[in-house]
Amino acid sequence: MNVPLRDISGHPADDHDDTTPVLTPAEAERWPDVAQPPRGRSTAIRSAAAARLFRHALRGVDVRVEFPDGKVVGHHGDRVLPRMIIRHPEDFARRIGTGGLIGFGESYMAGDWTTDDLVGVLTPFATRVARLVPRPLQALRRVVLPKHPSxxxxxxxxxxxxxxxxxxxxxxxxxxxxxxxxxxxxxxxxxxxxxxxxxxxxxxxxxxxxxxxxxxxxxxxxxxxxxxxxxxxxxxxxxxxxxxxxxxxxxxxxxxxxxxxxxxxxxxxxxxxxxxxxxxxxxxxxxxxxxxxxxxxxxxxxxxxxxxxxxxxxxxxxxxxxxxxxxxxxxxxxxxxxxxxxxxxxxxxxxxxxxxxxxxxxxxxxxxxxxxxxxxxxxxxxxxxxxxxxxxxxxxxxxxxxxxxxxxxxxxxxxxxxxxxxxxxxxxxxxxxxxxxxxxxxxxxx
Missing domain, CATH: 3.40.50.150 (Vaccinia Virus protein VP39)
Incomplete structure (x- = not known):
C-alpha cells in the first residue's frame, strides 16, 4: 500500500522529496540490490521479525515514524521530533530483515523511507546503537547477517x-x-x-x-x-x-x-x-x-x-x-x-x-x-x-x-x-x- 502520507493534523506530509524515487532502467542495472528488495521463502520470516524488532527499537528513540496506514510511532505530546516517513513498509522490512544495516541504507536509497531531516533521524539511532537489538538476539548477528567478502x-x-x-x-x-x-x-x-x-x-x-x-x-x-x-x-x-x-x-x-x-x-x-x-x-x-x-x-x-x-x-x-x-x-x-x-x-x-x-x-x-x-x-x-x-x-x-x-x-x-x-x-x-x-x-x- 502506498497512500498519501498525512501528519497528525490531517495535512499531507511534506518531506525531502516530492515523490518516491523511481530507479531508471540504467539505475536498476547499476544498483540491483536497491532496485529489487530481497525475495524468497526465508525473507518473509525475517521481514516479520525485523518489523517487530524495528518497532521495539523505536520505544527508546526520539524519532517520529509515520506509516502509510496513518499509524504514528514516537509522538510525544507537543515535542517536535525528526520525522522518518515509511513509504513502503514491506520492502523496508524485507531489506533490514535480510541485510540489517545494509538493508537500512539501501531502503533509503530506494525511497522506502525518507525524511526532511536525515541527520536528525539518524542521530538518535546512533546514540542507542548498542541497545537497538535486544542483547539475547545480538549473538545471532554473525549467523543471519552478510559476511565480509574475501x-x-x-x-x-x-x-x-x-x-x-x-x-x-x-x-x-x-x-x-x-x-x-x-x-x-x-x-x-x-x-x-x-x-x-x-x-x-x-x-x-x-x-x-x-x-x-x-x-x-x-x-x-x-x-x-x-x-x-x-x-x-x-x-x-x-x-x-x-x-x-x-x-x-x-x-x-x-x-x-x-x-x-x-x-x-x-x-x-x-x-x-x-x-x-x-x-x-x-x-x-x-x-x-x-x-x-x-x-x-x-x-x-x-x-x-x-x-x-x-x-x-x-x-x-x-x-x-x-x-x-x-x-x-x-x-x-x-x-x-x-x-x-x-x-x-x-x-x-x-x-x-x-x-x-x-x-x-x-x-x-x-x-x-x-x-x-x-x-x-x-x-x-x-x-x-x-x-x-x-x-x-x-x-x-x-x-x-x-x-x-x-x-x-x-x-x-x-x-x-x-x-x-x-x-x-x-x-x-x-x-x-x-x-x-x-x-x-x-x-x-x-
Missing part, C-alpha cells in the same frame, strides 16, 4: 582496488563539496563551542589548522625527512614543503596522485615533494617524521600490526609519528568488527574503524612505538561533515552533470549524514595521536 580483504593484491572504488570516483566530484584545500578529513575549527555552527568560510582555514597541528606534533620543520602515508589531494605535502621539509607521500589512488602532483608543481615544490603510487607496506628508507591522516581506517584490523611495524621500521631514531584516526568505543569495535555494513558495501570496502585501546595495544605488542599524546575533536568532524553535506546537497545538479545518477546522490547524502550522526551522537570520535619511542625500558618493549 575480495575486500586489504591484502596487497586487493587494497588498490578497494581504494579506487571510493577515491578514484572523480576528482571533480570531490571538488563539488570540499573546500579549496581539497582536504577530505576532519577540520579543526578555532572556536567551536557547544551548539556552534561553523560557517563555510571558516572551513579552509580550519583544515589548514588541522594540518599544521599534525606537522607541529611530528616536529616537521626545515630539513625534516617526512613520510606521509595517504596523500589525499596534497595539502599536507604543500604545507610541509613550505616549512622546508623534504616529503615523500604514498597513495593508492591514481586520481589523487595526479591532482596532488599538479598542485605541488604549481606551488613550486616539485623538488621537495615526491608522490608515489605505492602500498605503505612497500615503503623503504628512513624518515625523521611520519604523518598519516585518516588512512588507518582503510588498513583493516588484520593489517594494523604491519602498518605500525612499517612505520617503526622506517622511523629514524628520535623520530615522531602523528596520526589522525577515526575511533569508536572499544566494546563497540569488538562487537562490530565482523559485521559487514552498508558503508563497507557502498562507500569504503575493507574499512575498519579502530579504538584508542586497540591502537595502544597493537603498538605495544608489535612495535617500539608508544602513544604519548592524544587530542579528541569529534565535534569538529560533525561540523565538517555538516558543511560537506549541505554543499553536496546544494550542488546536486553539478553532481548530475558529472554523470552520477539520482541513486548515487541519495547514497552519498546518506553516507555524509550517517557519518555526521555518528559524531553528533558520540558513537564516533576522531583523534590526533602522537607516537614516539622516548624513554622506553625493556619492560615497555614487551
Amino acid at each position: 575480495s575486500e580483504d586489504n591484502s596487497t593484491s586487493n587494497t588498490r582496488r578497494n581504494i579506487a572504488r571510493h577515491y578514484d570516483l572523480s576528482n571533480d566530484l570531490f571538488a563539488v563539496f570540499l573546500d579549496e584545500t581539497m582536504t577530505y578529513s576532519s577540520a579543526l575549527f578555532a572556536d567551536l563551542g557547544p551548539g556552534t555552527r561553523a560557517p563555510w568560510s571558516d572551513l579552509a582555514e580550519a583544515q589548514r589548522r588541522k594540518v599544521d597541528r599534525l606537522l607541529d606534533a611530528a616536529g616537521v620543520g626545515p630539513g625534516t625527512r617526512l613520510l606521509e602515508i595517504g596523500t589525499g589531494w596534497g595539502e599536507l605535502c604543500l604545507r610541509a614543503a613550505a616549512r622546508g621539509a623534504t616529503v615523500r607521500s604514498v597513495t593508492l589512488s591514481s586520481e589523487q596522485q595526479t591532482l596532488a602532483r599538479e598542485r605541488v608543481a604549481q606551488a613550486g615544490f616539485a623538488d621537495r615533494v615526491q608522490i608515489d603510487l605505492c602500498d605503505y607496506r612497500q615503503v623503504e628508507g628512513t624518515y625523521d617524521a611520519v604523518v598519516s591522516v585518516e588512512m588507518i581506517e582503510a588498513v583493516g584490523e588484520k593489517y594494523w600490526p604491519v602498518y605500525f611495524q612499517t612505520i617503526d621500521r622506517v622511523l629514524a631514531p628520535g623520530g615522531r609519528v602523528a596520526i589522525q584516526a577515526i575511533t569508536m568505543p572499544h566494546d563497540r569495535m569488538v562487537a562490530s568488527r565482523s559485521t559487514y555494513t552498508w558503508v563497507h558495501k557502498y562507500i569504503f570496502p575493507g574499512g575498519q574503524l579502530t579504538s584508542l585501546k586497540a591502537l595502544d595495544a597493537v603498538t605495544r605488542r608489535q612495535t617500539s612505538l608508544r602513544m604519548t599524546e592524544r587530542q579528541a575533536m569529534g565535534a569538529h568532524y560533525a561540523e565538517t561533515l555538516r558543511l560537506w553535506r549541505e554543499r553536496f546537497t546544494a550542488r546536486r545538479d553539478d553532481v548530475a552533470a558529472l554523470g552520477f545518477d539520482n541513486t548515487f546522490r541519495r547514497m552519498w547524502e546518506f553516507y555524509l549524514a550517517y557519518s555526521e550522526a555518528g559524531f553528533r551522537a558520540g558513537y564516533l570520535d576522531v583523534h590526533q595521536l602522537v607516537f614516539t619511542r622516548e624513554d622506553l625500558t625493556d619492560g615497555d618493549r614487551r
